[in-house]
Amino acid sequence: MRGEIAAGVTVRRLAPAGRDEVLRVLVDAVVLDQGLDPEDVLEAVLERESSLSSRVSDRIAMPHAILPGMRSTLFGLGVCPEGINWDARDEDVQLVVLLVGPEDQHLPVMAAISRLLQAPGIVETILTAQSEDEVRRIFAGGDAAAVPLAGRTLSITATTVNHAVELARLLPLDPVVVSTSNAGIRSLLGALAEPPLAQRTFLVGPGLDRENSSPDEITVVSTDRFPEDPHGPAALTLLPLLTTGAIKPGSEVILLTGRSDQRGLDAVRLVDVSRELQIPEGLTDSHLPEGVRLDVVVRALHLTAEMGLQGREGKPIGTIIVIGDDPELDTHTQQMILNPFAGHPAPARNILDPSLGETVKELAKIDGAFIVSGQGTLMSVGAHLAGRPDPREMEAGLGARHAAALGITASADVLAICLSESTGTITLYFRGRRLIRR
Incomplete structure (x- = not known):
């Protein structure tokens, strides 16, 4: 994946400008000689941007568009050390990664680039790179040489x-x-x-x-x-x-x-x-429900761990993320609020999309659970869980949130990740039993 990214990336050094102007420069660069109408591509990118900011961190934005009929993903990297006024936040964006491609490549490509840009030192290395070839080497895995060990x-x-x-x-x-x-x-x-x-x-x-x-x-x-x-x-x-x-x-x-x-x-x-x-003695079966992807579970754990360590607006938060596709889940859940994810296309609400991280953390303040499909689609938030836990698995001092997470895994073939608001502890429940606590 990294080799493909390196081979196809188009790099542009950008002067400080507004978001839309920067996007036009990158769109014109990536669609050159590709047989695509730059106005159509820009319209698709801006439409996605208008519904939800593509900023994935203080310094990085990852605007993207899904275009039917494309066979491969086009990459554009805009570098602006001086910063770009991207959205309402105070911090300016310094790296803009533009992705335009087919739906089946959308999430894997975004996840791969997100992982790459999270490596320590790599953002500074890209910002100080002197040539397009140097940036390509970084994307191909040359970042270790660019940031040598002491x-x-x-x-x-x-x-x-x-x-x-x-x-x-x-x-x-x-x-x-x-x-x-x-x-x-x-x-x-x-x-x-x-x-x-x-x-x-x-x-x-x-x-x-x-x-x-x-x-x-x-x-x-x-x-x-x-x-x-x-x-x-x-x-x-x-x-x-x-x-x-x-x-x-x-x-x-x-x-x-x-x-x-x-x-x-x-x-x-x-x-x-x-x-x-902390695996219960004798638990040796598969640790994932049928149809649940490993990377979805890891991404959910990542978000839960960040919420546990950082809280939200200076206050601790607790939440439940339920992952699975068992039809029994519908009979044991009830929506308590209007679903914020309703009406959005599935690719735009997948938990693997790095740009949704802040959205998930913000919505975690709402009472109730997140429901996530095995493929990572965020189905709902604010769901009441009505499963029935086995009394023998109820530990002393178990609160209502943990009891609900335990109970839903006893009633449906799903996995539940529970974050304690009081202690920041993360507990993983599966098949009506505690699987992991940390």
Whole structure:
């Protein structure tokens, strides 16, 4: 995916200007010689922008349009270090990523670019790039070379990797999991990236290229970024591997981690999967309901973790996100407010769309639950859950929100993520039981 993005990106250095003027410049650039009417494309982009701002962070906007009949996605990158007045917010946008393409590529492409731009240091690297070719190298994975590791960090990383290699040889059945947002770490893994250890080594994090050229190479699992957490990233790093069967409850994992601001590795520890994820004894079945995509669950966890750590407007918030397609869900839910997502096309309300993050966080202040399809479509918010939890699974001190999340998973084949307003704890419920708490 990153190679395709790099090959097709059109880069423009922009002078400070208004949003619509910037969009016209980028649209004219990406549709050149493509047989598309720039006015039609600009109209589609502005129509999407008028319904919901495409700003995905303080410094980045990702305007986009879905055009029927297109076979591939066109990419335009506008770079303006001085800043562009994008919407009503005080902060100016410095990077504008324009995407124009078919519906079936829309979400995967947006997710891939979002992961890439979340890597530490990459925004500054793009803003200071001197040429279009340099930006393309960044999109192709050259950001690690553009933001080199300090000598001290390299030494600590090498020492950490050596300790992990010793552990891996001592424990020949344990998987090795490297949690990082720096794609360049792959070149520093030494024996972990070579047979035979590579066959049980997993590189997990945002902005990582999933493609492997050989079965003997390490397995790369690209995920969304999770916010800084003083308790460590183990739970949300291991979840994607658990749900795909790469690691099992009851097994041990050799986990390597590091501080994101250093971009290296500085810790290695032996993790008991069941204890770390607090998996109930004997729960060994699939950890996802039928039809639910892993990336949807990871994205929902990411948003919930951010809400738990940041709150909203300086106040803690709690919420429930229910994920699944079981028809029984309809019989156990009731809408308490007019549904804010009603009437919007499905691609425009998918939880994987990075531009919807702020919308989800704002709507989380509403009483009731989010209902999300297995493919990630936000079906409703403000839903009352009327499931019936098993009394034997009701823990002491369990509040109404957690009881509702537990009950809906006992009544329908869905997964529920519950964020506690009082403690910021995230609890995952499935099949009427607590699966994970962190």
